[in-house]
Amino acid sequence: xxxxxxSGGGLVQAGGSLNLSxxxxxxxxxxNGIAWYRQAPGKQREWVAAITSRGxxxxxxxxxxxxxxxxxxxxxxxxxxxxxxxxDDTAVYYCNADSALWPWGQGTQVTVSS
Numbered sequence: 461x462x463x464x465x466x467s468g469g470g471l472v473q474a475g476g477s478l479n480l481s482x483x484x485x486x487x488x489x490x491x492n493g494i495a496w497y498r499q500a501p502g503k504q505r506e507w508v509a510a511i512t513s514r515g516x517x518x519x520x521x522x523x524x525x526x527x528x529x530x531x532x533x534x535x536x537x538x539x540x541x542x543x544x545x546x547x548d549d550t551a552v553y554y555c556n557a558d559s560a561l562w563p564w565g566q567g568t569q570v571t572v573s574s
Contacts, residue, residue, distance in 0.1 A: 462487045462562040464555055469568030472545055480540040480568055482555030490533035493558035496540045498551035499567075509540060510558045522548070545572045 468480040480496070495510035509519045509529040517529050528541040538555050552567040 464562060464565035466553060466555055466565050466568040469553060469570045471571045471573065474546055474572055474574050476545050476572070477541070477543045478545065478570060480542065480553055480555075480570075482538040482540075482565070484536045484538070484555075484562075487536075487562070489531075489536040494529075494531060494538045495556055495558040495560070496529060496538070497554045497556060497560070498549075498570075499554070500548075500551040503551075505554070507560075508553070511538065512558075542570070545570075547572045547574045 463485045465483045466480060468478060470478060472478055491513055493510055493512045496508045497505050498508050499505040507520060508523055509527055511517050511529045511531050519527060526544045531538045550570060550572050552569050554564055554567040556562050
């Protein structure tokens with residue numbers, strides 16, 4: 461069964477940066493599009509960014525120019541570099557397939573203070 465483990469979250473001041481990681485197991489990672497999602501308190505989970513198996517990327521408008529998604533297929537790992545963080549970015553961040561069909565991991569908490 462697919463297992464996803466996210467890490468790298470934390471507490472940061474507005475304008476700061478964090479680099480999230482997602483390690484996947486039990487899948488052919490390189491053949492799958494990967495996406496990052498986030499869920500803020502009291503809100504539904506939303507899609508944030510995606511990267512195809514060939515490396516093409518796409519972003520939520522609210523994070524364009526600030527977040528960078530990447531992947532290392534040799535290590536079954538996806539990354540989300542988050543720069544110029546804003547309080548509205550506060551959420552639990554998850555990775556999943558771009559279809560969101562894998563079991564969800566525990567996520568990693570990102571808190572941005574103003």
